[in-house]
Amino acid sequence: MAVPKKRTSKAKKNARKATWKRKADKAAQKAFSLANSVLKGNKTSFIYELTEEE
Template identity: 75%
Template sequence: MAVPKKRTSKSKKNARKSVWKNKANKQAQKALSLAKSVLKGKSTSFIYTLNEED
């Protein structure tokens, strides 16, 4: 099993964590934007069907 030789610095650890969180935040913003456009009926990049049985 591979073991790191030296301890990772706080700045390097925080930089990696920041990149990971920023990616997640960007995806969350895209998902929210798509959900809003679907609810308003203005979505052009998302295909879905409406079941109006009621």
Template identity: 75%
Template structure:
């Protein structure tokens, strides 16, 4: 027989949302930092080739 699920508390919901946002912010900071280093030709952790003809 189907039983209704219990309601998630506000604090648990807010905690999960904050964790998700922090994770996304960290990923965006990393991507931005990598893009800046690629543009300035100062990369050490990223290998790529330039097509120079």
């Protein structure tokens, strides 16, 4: 199994974590924006078919 040779500094660890969180926040914001536009009927970047259930 691969093992790191030296300890990762706090700054590098925090920078990586901040990048990961920023990407997650951006994805969540994009999903929320898309959901709002679909609910309001202003969808332009999202195509879907409505299936009518009988």
